[in-house]
Amino acid sequence: MKTTTSKNLAVKKSSAKESESNSNSSNSSKDQSQLMELFVDELKDIYWAEKALTKAIPKMIKKASSEELIEALESHLKETEGHVKRCEQVFGAIGKEPKAVKCEAMAGLVKEAGEIMDETEEGPMRDAGIISAAQKVEHYEIATYGTLRTFANALGLDHAASILEQTLEEEKAADKKLTEVAESSINAEAATA
Ligand code: FE
Ligand code: ZN
Numbered sequence: 001m002k003t004t005t006s007k008n009l010a011v012k013k014s015s016a017k018e019s020e021s022n023s024n025s026s027n028s029s030k031d032q033s034q035l036m037e038l039f040v041d042e043l044k045d046i047y048w049a050e051k052a053l054t055k056a057i058p059k060m061i062k063k064a065s066s067e068e069l070i071e072a073l074e075s076h077l078k079e080t081e082g083h084v085k086r087c088e089q090v091f092g093a094i095g096k097e098p099k100a101v102k103c104e105a106m107a108g109l110v111k112e113a114g115e116i117m118d119e120t121e122e123g124p125m126r127d128a129g130i131i132s133a134a135q136k137v138e139h140y141e142i143a144t145y146g147t148l149r150t151f152a153n154a155l156g157l158d159h160a161a162s163i164l165e166q167t168l169e170e171e172k173a174a175d176k177k178l179t180e181v182a183e184s185s186i187n188a189e190a191a192t193a
């Protein structure tokens, strides 16, 4: 069984090598430059998004009631300011000037967060709405940084990949923290009901 598998792999490998040398279709320099273009476009998008969040998160903090939620948002606001700087470092690592291009997705998520805060009564219900909006933001960022890190690795941009990885981990931790806040506030609500 084992021999067959490795034999198949060996065959596949050599045929892949053959087609590469024949047509030069996979992993060509054209593919690499298109991937680089995608990478830069995505970086400009998240750079805009992070800057927008440094203005949106303070509004969420003002509208939040729970101490735990306020603390979580304040600590992530500080991290978000660091994410803006890290984006600039990634631009630097690829020899480009930082440039932000409006992220329609993040603009939409921020707009919806505002609507949720307007439509809910101050207190636990508004807090629940803020958490749901904030987690959608984190998931968008996790998707983007995961993609950017993978692209950076594929492009051999090791330094950029490690910077992106650091932000990715902070976004994941922020999302996890928000889940904890949601669970503990729901528990607290149930206890007083
Ligand atoms: Fe971020
Ligand atoms: Zn976008």
Ligand code: FE
Binding pocket: 076, 080, 137, 138, 141, 171, 174
């Ligand atoms: Fe974030």
